[in-house]
Amino acid sequence: MSTPSLELALGYALPRTGLPTRPQFRKWVLAALSGAGRRFDSEVAIQIVDAAEGQAMNLQYRGKDYATNVLSFPADVPEGLPEDFDFPQLGDLVICAPVVAREAAEQGKALNDHYAHLTVHGVLHLLGFDHIEDEEAEEMEALERAILASLDIADPYAGER
Template identity: 45%
Template sequence: MTAPVAEIAVSLESPAWVEALPDIEARVQSLVQLALAGVPDDVPDGPLELSVVLADDETVRALNRDWRGKDAPTNVLSFAALDDEEAPLVEGAPLLLGDVILAWETVAAEAAESGRPLADHFSHLVIHGVLHLLGFDHQDEDEAAEMEGLETRLLASLGISDPYQDEDDRR
């Protein structure tokens, strides 16, 4: 399967991302394309547009507080434009999927805590965030199983192990 044409804006708000993963912008581009190509039945026709913001905990904490009522940082937030039923659709213009925002300190700490390479954990979270933009969710067991299964298959295509496996099973 091939991904639809997508304009992917990458915003580097925290220099720590580039220090840890020097190829981060190219990595984001390829991960987003992989996620879009991996779900052909769910991807709308036509050109797409989305942004990935590589931020810090402070930025993500403020967004999480203001939009979700949770005054704490989290690893990734997704703001899906497709959730906005009043969003204008302009014929011929790219369809805005939304924004994925990642928090440097939280993502790095989670990777270290789990013993997973930062690049692998980052890859998982970018794919996870993009799938949210496409309408995937994990609010109930069936939705979670579908989303996690898709994430696991996409990551496996990159040689990355199942992020949902128990740590003991990974060793």
């Protein structure tokens, strides 16, 4: 079997200085897909935004009037596809650069490590993982830890519990 491909659309709505590069995001998305057992071609779009756009999108889509670190928008899978059909378009991630930078500083994390974590976290949401219920949160966090460890990134949840 050939290695699944990744089609990654990446947009920056602010200057790229100090922000992760396309190869970094690609590496993180592929690690998340692999770690979650995805074995099919995938398409993901990532947009890096400023605080105003992050706040506007969080208000519009979640009803929360503040900028958040990452928003996940799973793709709408067309109706009528066979149950075993693996639709390649996973969806879109919106990452708010100022929030990520502030959180990394507050939490004493390397900026790129925090971007990696939020990218992995967002991709897992696109794949259907969630953390609303405690059991779901534990499963998702364990998977995030394993994926990030494969990238030599420390446990992002260390010290939280």
